[in-house]
Amino acid sequence: MVSPLYIIAVALVAAFLLGLLKEERRGLAYSVTLVTLALMSWISANWLWLFISTDAVPVEIYTAGTAPPFAINLRMGLVEAALTLLINLTGLISGLAMKDSLLRQGRRAMAVWLVAVMALSGIVLTRDMFNMFVFFELAVIATAGLVLISEHIRNDGLTLAAGFKYMITSQFISTFLLIGIIFAYHATGTLNIDGMANTSLVLLNGGSIAFFLMFIAIIAELKPFPANGWALDIYESADPAFSALFSAATGAAALYAADKLLLIGGAEWLPIATGIGIVTFVAANLLALPQTHDRRLLGYSSIAQTGLILVVLGQRDILGEHTLFIAGGLLLSHAVAKAGLFWLSGLVAGRELNAWAALRSHPLLVFAFVTFICMLTGLPPFPGFYAKWELIHLLAGEGRIALLGLILFSALIEAGYLFRWFGYVMKRESPAEPVDTAPHKTAAVLVAVIAAWGLSFLWGELAGALFGRGNILLALPLLFALSFLLLDPLPAWLKNTLAIAGMVAWFYLTYTEYDPLRMIFAAIFLIGGALTLLASYHAHGKRIGFYPSAMLMYAGLAMLIRATSTFDFFVAWELLTVGSYFLILRGKHSEPHALSYILFSLGGAFMILAGFALAAQGAPHFSLASLQELAQPLAPWVFLLLAIGFMTKTAAIGLHIWLPGAHAEAETDVSPMVSGILLKAGLYGLIMLLLTMGRQNFYGVDLVNAMLWIGAITALIGNLLAIFQEDAKRLLAYSSIGQMGYAMFGLALMNHLGWLMALMFVINHYVYKSMLFLAVGGVAKRTGTREMYRMGGLITLMPLSFIATLIGIIAVSGVPPLSGFGGRWIFYNAILTSEARLPMIILFLAGPIAFLYLFRLIYTIFLGQLKDEFRRVKEAPFWIILPQMIYVAILLVVAVVPGLVLRHVDAYLDQFFPNGGLSWDGMIITSDFGYWNPIAIMIIVGVIFMTLFSWLLFVNRRAQKVKQFNIVFSAERPFRPETTHFAWNFFAPYRKALGFLTLPLVTLFWSTMTDFLHTAGDLTRRFYTGNGQTYAYHLLGFVIIVYLFGMGIQP
Amino acid sequence: MTFDWMKIPYALLTLFIVFNFGLLLTAFIAKIGARAGRRHGIPIWQNYIDLIKNYGQRSSITHGVMFYLGPVFRLTGGVGLLLFVPTIYGSEMFSNLSFAGDLILALYFVFFGTLGMALGAGESGHPHAAIGITRGLAQVTAAELPLALAVFAVALQYQTLSVTEIVAAQQGGMMNWTMFTNPLAVAAAMLAFLGSMMRPPFDVVLAPQEIPIGPPTEYHSAYLALMQTNRAIFPIAKIVIYMNLFFGGATSWPEFAVKVFLIYLFSAFVGVCFPRFRVEQSIRWFLIWAVPLGVLSILWV
Amino acid sequence: MSSLINGMTLVLCVTMIGAALVAIRDKRLPIAILASGLVSLIASILFLVLAAPDVAMTEAAIGSGLTTFLFFFVLARVRGGEQDGADHD
Amino acid sequence: MMTSLAHWAMAAGFVLILIGFYGALTNRNLLRMIVAFCIADTGVNIVLVAVGHMRGRTAPILDSAVPVADAVSRIIDPVPQALVLTAIVIGLGVTAMMLAYALKLYEKKRTLDIAKFTELKW
Missing domain, CATH: 1.20.120 (Four Helix Bundle (Hemerythrin (Met), subunit A))
Incomplete structure (x- = not known):
């Protein structure tokens, strides 16, 4: 060697x-x-x-x-x-x-x-302490020297000023360090770090002050909040490649130095390190929020990450032997991603975040960018994910909840600005200056990408060795999804075929493993997903980025239903969240909506993580089934966290504001995926939760009962908001919120029929919402608008879309004879045994409201007056129509023989709710209270209808189709369809009566929250005045505060 | 299960009786209304004349498929509703086709005709039709709510959703009627009933006046005749449900006739006494006056 | 001997502190620089007293000599900037 | 046990450090700040040496007066002095670097006022 x-x-x-x-x-x-x-x-x-x-x-x-x-x-x-x-x-x-x-x-x-x-x-x-001092000084002088030498390249004086500020700070730091070293030496007679640790420096006379001085000097090198203005100026002004070194390497070295110092300081100083770390982590992320300069933003993020790792070092008393795994995972994630981002910033000409939109023309660079931000955010399969998982679990196991909460909160803010930035990259106007694709610069970025994935694999293996977890990167569905990254140059139709084949094949491989409950979800996720993908055949070209994203989502879904441990479940959850985020972001105007989607989703995911962590209580492996063994006082908290997490995905009221935009702005074939399929993941989570944990009492509140209320209010508000939408897809999106409310209500009833109803909603909602989104999407594609009042009279031009919509709305509204009625019938039977009557009343109100928006949907688009500009509109593309027709067939079949599916589920539910099931006697379905014969209904209605129809045909046999304007309106023949098509603000009287219920209070709440965070960040950052002297004051203030705290906790 | 084919002629017989009864009853009620307004009113057979005239009209045009199907949907809704509910309690003959489903089926089937009608009127392209529909739909959401609550209270009370069983539970004297055992529910339901009968003060949907507006604006000839047929059947079918749920049902046709007439008269009585509400007014009215009764009735059970 | 040295040390320390105060407070930059050099010079005498002759030599050469020279070298090139930031405007 | 001599020196060193810090924080002129840092540096050096000083021992030079065998007990601990030497050299480097910065900054903006170099902030 x-x-x-x-x-x-x-x-x-x-x-x-x-x-x-x-x-x-x-x-x-x-x-x-x-x-x-x-x-x-x-x-x-x-x-x-x-x-x-x-x-x-x-x-x-x-x-x-x-x-x-x-x-x-x-x-x-x-x-x-x-x-x-x-x-x-x-x-x-x-x-x-x-x-x-x-x-x-x-x-x-x-x-x-x-x-x-x-x-x-x-x-x-x-x-050796003094040697370390020398190396630090060397690093400072070298850094300053580099800045000085490179000055003539930028020639704007900014870098110089930053360098000088750095030198001022380092003067203070080196003074502290030297004084600390000499007194430590005086106390222990050695300069050796291990020697100082062995002699317990902090216990000697004057030793703790000596240690404090050394410690604070090294900590100051970590750029802690608020003593870090100088570092930010360096990040902002220096050459990005240098910043990469400054962030990744200097940060790593200083952290390790701090680690050595903590060795000397012993356990008493760990809380101080933790405190400094968490304050830095939270503050730096908060301050990063209002940044628009890319490198300064990265600087803030670097500081934040360093703070987080300092927290980990400070928590080593509970992390024990896992400290290395956790800190290492976070540090390497940070270093690789941050270096990669800084190198990437060297390719981009502009310094505004918007300017990064130039990357868009280079898919490889976009992939690099995605890799880096996912790595920083700690998403699977990157090392930071494993590290975060273990960290949160160990913290929860020791009851350090406040710290846990702060970490997750701050991580969410970080995800916020990173994904906002990614949104800019994908959606903002591309600047004139192209990306600098010099090979040596691009190579640097690609090396970081390779390192990122390599480390992910390594950390997966390590996690396997240390904790017995599976390597995420070896999960077959994920590999399949990732393989589409390599296949991306292929034409879209080929990839589509591969994707469908893959999903069906995976279903075929695994279908024996599912119990009837999971089978429903498996069928929707995989077979249903494949069916929806049929619509994707309409796309031409390569459709870069679509398949990796879509398949990532499906991979997550596929892994979700097979997960047995909390870890697997959470991995799958994060995967499907990220995949769907990328999918949603593809929509033309979806940037802000995709952002709010990912933020709510990650917020929910963090809740779930915290819930799982609390539940596990430090156990390395925790199976989902063990949730039912939890007892008071832990269980209600776990339940609460998990429930909120899952309800974020189902867009329960209060957490719903991301959904309308996200679903409405998504691409035509993406909307059914994220609405019809993805929402079910949240329901699956709730089902899993209720099956294992059941009723929980939280300070006297029955949480399931609370869920019942939330479900009912969600149904009402979702439906109510839907009727006032002018945008067809937003209407459907709000309708989804309402439908999810129904399903949640059913689950929360906690009886046999309630669950059956919820599962029926799961199936039905998948079918009709996918169908409606496709139909509306097809229309929007042809007409170029989603505003319903601009359309009208399209029935003759787009008859198939009309049929799909018609069947869809009949099914949604629950009118017999179609399958929606089954849901309603089970619903009424279910609530008859329930004690919760008040929320039920809310649901009663919600029910008929559905008619309003459904009628509006079909009327304003297909009926009424045809507009001049749409006279030549053609039927939607074949591939968009095809799945709709399949859905129509499914709906009709399910309407006639609902037992096909429900029977098995009904029998399966017996083991959880032995009473109150249905009996399936031939054609008749009987409950404890009523009965229902779907085939008879279908036949009777059909016969009456056909008889009357024939009768009308007979008496009206000479009826002939008249022209569009063959009506009399205000004693005139109208000639302008625009004025004759009654469609805009369709339910104006309704708004007068009940509009107060639709006040956007929730949106107001969340926007106030984000505004508050933004403003807080914006105001706080003003104290970085740019004056080197002020920064020195910050440093001294920081030292004094830490001293007071530090000495306060000493015995 | 084997199907008893004799049910079909029996059902048709019910249909025939109710159809004629409906034609006469609506004319009679209209006449009462006219008399209350010091007018002479229509002759009792007026509905027959209108029907024959309309079925016989020659000018028949269509605005499209849904326009054509609208009245069919509408009448199917009326006929279906009638046939899904047993008309005469204890009579195998007039239990109609209620084997197909219970109370919930009947309640939801009400919307079948409404929806079809709305679609048909929508295709006519006449803005008045669309305006009428928005009014109707908006009003029905509020008007149906007390009914749904009342129905649910009744179902809870009798622990069944089967209409026959609900009627059975009310036999044995007037005091067993839901009207007396659960007056709140009945009160709520009767207020809802006002809203669903298209009579003042809740008739802004059709808004009868010199220029016809509302969903049927563009309908004429046989289409209109089909809808008029429905107008004879549908209210009776609805009243049958009320009668069965709240007023002990009917064990014979005369009892049926009296009860239906009285229930119908209630809406006519209110209609002649009160002026017309605008939609938002009627929504508020239902929410303020009828819904609390329904809520109480459910909590009370 | 010991008291003499002690007394001398005390005088040195006081002088040094006085010089340091002059260095940071005097309005004239050249005087400040010279005062700073004086601080170094006294410090090197102090080092001698503290039995660190080699440190004393280095400090005298580098601290008071070379550094002062560097200051004047720079000062000559920033004519006009000496009083910048002096008044709190 | 340290002598009172060393105590005074140390006290003076700390006073110098404080004066230096005070000067650096209150003078806005770059050169003045550097002067102040120089004083603080000197103060640090004095403290270092003072801490290393012990009563009655001679300078840490091995010559005929101090046999090698007695070195450990008779001479002053050489380590702090070695540190100071290094620190002085590093201090010179840093001072020189800061002066170079001051020069360049002056060339760039024609001012030595630290408060004028605040383009980078927030």
């Missing part, structure tokens, strides 16, 4: 040699630099491999041939190897990315670059 000393030596020698080179031989100098960095990386990699492949113990390197305290020693262990590899590789790749700049600045800059990387490695390797 090459001694790690060579990491330092090689860099120093090379830096010296660069000084000897002639100024003109820049190419050579550059090569020397890169080779040196590669060599340093290689040494680290070698060591890393040694520690991974064998159980080697860390190696001590004594510089002067003697052991400490008489000489400085370095240590190379697993962590050191990994971190130096990270630092050196970042140095190498950043060096590559800033090739142009380095070549222009010449050998001096390259030498300084080498010294900077070396110094950072040194911080990681050394075990």
Whole structure:
């Protein structure tokens, strides 16, 4: 093994040699630099491999041939190897990315670059306090020097000012550090870190002040809030490749230094570290919210991530041996993603977040961007996800709920600005300046992408080894979804066929595993999904990005129903959330709606995570079935968290505002997927929850009862809002909210028939809502508008769409003889045994309201007056019509023989609710209260209808179709369809009577919340005045506050 | 299960009786209304004349398929509603086709005709038709609510959804009628009844005046005749449900005639006494006056 | 001897602090720089007293010599900027 | 046990540090700030040496007066002094770097007022 000393030596020698080179031989100098960095990386990699492949113990390197305290020693262990590899590789790749700049600045800059990387490695390797000080100072001087040398490239003075602010701060820091070191030395007689730890520095006389000074100095290097203005200015102004190093490598080195310090400080200082970390994490994310400058935003995010990792280090008393896994996962996620983003920012010309829209023309770069933000947000399968999962679980196990809550809250804010940014990338107007696709710069980004996925795999394996979890990346559905990334250059129809085949095949492979309950969901998710995908055949071209997103969602859904442990369940949940977010974002105007979707979804997901974590109480493996063993006082909390999480997905009232926009603005074939199929995931979650946990009492409130109320109010408000929509797809979207309310109500009834009704709603809603969304989508595609009042009279031009809509609305409204009636009939039977009568009354009110919006839907689009501009409109494309016709057939079949499906479910439900089931006596379905004979109804209605129809045909046999305007209206023949088509503000009187119920209070609430966060961030950030002196005051203030707290908790 | 084919002629017989009874009754009620207004009113056979005239009219045009089907839907709704509910209690002959479903079927089947009619009128392209429909639909959401509550209270009271069983439970004297055992529910339902009879003060949907507006605006000849047929059958069918649920049902045709007439008269009585509501007024009225009664009735059971 | 050294140390310390105050408070930048150099110089004498001769030499050479030189070197190139930020305008 | 000599020196060192910090925080002129930091640096160095100083021992130089065998007990701990040497050199580097910055900043904006370099903020 090459001694790690060579990491330092090689860099120093090379830096010296660069000084000897002639100024003109820049190419050579550059090569020397890169080779040196590669060599340093290689040494680290070698060591890393040694520690991974064998159980080697860390190696001590004594510089002067003697052991400490008489000489400085370095240590190379697993962590050191990994971190130096990270630092050196970042140095190498950043060096590559800033090739142009380095070549222009010449050998001096390259030498300084080498010294900077070396110094950072040194911080990681050394075990000597003073040596660490020297390396820190070297890093500072090298950083400042780089800024100074690179000045002539930007030539705007901004970087210079930032560098000077940095120097001011570091003057203070180094003073603290030196004083701290000398007193620590005085107290312990050693400069060795382990020596100080062994002599329990903090217990010695004056030792705790000495430690405090060292600690605060190192912490200040982590850019804690609020002493971090200087760092932000550096991030904003420096070369992005340098910022990458500054964020990834400097951050990693400083964190490890803090880790070493905490070793000395002992357990008393852990809470302080945690406190600083969490304040930084929350504040930096909050302050990032109002940012519009990309690099400054990344700077805030870097600071936030560092804060989070500091929290992890501070929680090592409970994280124990898992600290490394968690901190490592977070650190590597942060480092790789942040470096990648900074490199990426080097490709983008503009500095506004909007300017990143230029990436859109390069799918690979978009993929890179997605990878990075998902990695930062801690979504599966990235290492941060595993780390977050374990962290939250361990925190919950120890009852550190406040910390847990703050972490999740702040992570949500972070996701907020990152995904908002992604929305800009996908949807904002692309700037004139193209992306700089110089190979060396792009290569840097791609290396980060590869590293991201490689680390994901590695962390999956580690999680498997440490906790016995499956590697997410090995899950077959996910792999299938990811494979579409590679298939993306293929034509859309081919990918569509593959996708359908894959989903059907997966169903075929797994269908034996499902009990009847899961079978319903499996059929909807997989077979139903495949059916919906038929509509996607209408798309031409390649449809880049559609299939990976869609299949990611379906993969999540497929994994969801097979999940048995909370971990698997949550993974699937996050996957389907992210996949559907990408799908929704594809809509033309869906940017803000997709954002609110992902925010609500992630917020809900965090609730679920917290719920699972609370439930597990630190157990490494927790199966969903074990939820039923939970007892007071934990159980109601778990129930509450999980229920809110799932209700976010079903868009229960209060959490519903994301749905209308998201579903309405989605693409034609995406709306049925996210409405007809995706919403069922939330119901599945609720079913799982109620099956395992049942009724829970929360401070005297029966939570299931509360759910009953929420379901009823959701149904009412959803329906009520639907009738006032002018946009057809928004109308359907609100209708979905109402329908989900019904289903939730059914589940919350907690009796046999209630569940049967809910499941019937699950099936029916899938069928008719998919059908209606397709029909309306087809019409919108042909007419180019979704505003219903602009349409009218399309029945003759689009007869098939009309038929689908007609069948759809009859089914939705519950009018016999179609299948919706079955749902209503079961509903009435179900509530007869329930004690909850008041919410039921609300539901009664909701019922007839459905007629209003349904009639409006079909009338304003298909009936009434045809507009001139649509006289040549054709029927919707074949592939959009085909699934609709299949749905019509399904609806008719289900209407006649509902027993086909329901019978099995009914029998299955007997084991949970033995009483009150239905009996299936031939054609007649009987409950304890009433009876229902679907076939007879169909025949009777059919016979009466046909008889009367024949009669009318007979008496009106000479009826002839008249022209459109053959009506008399105000004693005139009308001639303008626009004035004659009564459609806009269709239910105006209704608004007069009940409009007060539709006041957007919920929207107001949430927008006030976000405004508040924004304003808080905006006001807080004003104290970063830009004045270096003010920053110094911040630093001193920070030191004093931490001192007061620190000394306050000392015994 | 084997189907008893004799049910078909029996059902047709019920239909025939109710049809004629309906024609006469509506004319009679109209005459009462006219007399209350010091007018002479129509002759008792007026409905027959109108029907024959309309069926015989030659000018028949159509605005499209749904326009054509609208009246068919409408009448199917009326006939179906009648036949899904037993007319005469204890009579196998006049239990009609109630084997197909219970009370819930009847309640939801009411909308079958409404929806079809709305669609048909919609295709006529006449804005008055559309306006009438929005008014009708808007009003019905509020008007049906007390009925639904009352029905549910009754179902809870008797623990069944079968109409026959509900009637059976009310036998044995007037005091067993729901009207006396559950007066709140009946009060709520009767207020809802006013809303569904298309009479003042809730007749803004049709808004009879010199220029006809409302859903039937464009309908004429046989279409209109079909709808007029429905106008004779549908109210009776609805009243049959009320009668069965709240007023002990009928064990014979004379009892049937009296009870139906009295229930009908109630709406006519209110109609001649009160002026017309606008839609938002009637919605508020139902929510303020009728719905609380329904809620109380449910909580009271 | 000890008291003499102690007394001298005390005088040195007081002088040094006085010089330091001059360095940060005096309106004239050259005087401030010179005062700062004086602080270093006194510090190096202090180092001698504290039995650190090599530190003393280094401090005298670097702290008071080289640094002061650097200051004047820069000062000569920023003519006109000496009083910037002096008044709180 | 430290001598009173060392105590005074240390006290003076801390006073210098405080004066330096005060100067750096109250003077808006870049050069003045750098001067102040120099004073703080000097103060740090004095503290370092003072802490290392112990009574009655000689300078940590191995010569004929101090045999190698007695070195550990007779001479002053050499480590702090070595640290100070390093610190002085680093201090020079930092001061020089800051002066270079001041120069460049002045060339760029023709002012030495720190409050004028606030384009980057928030």
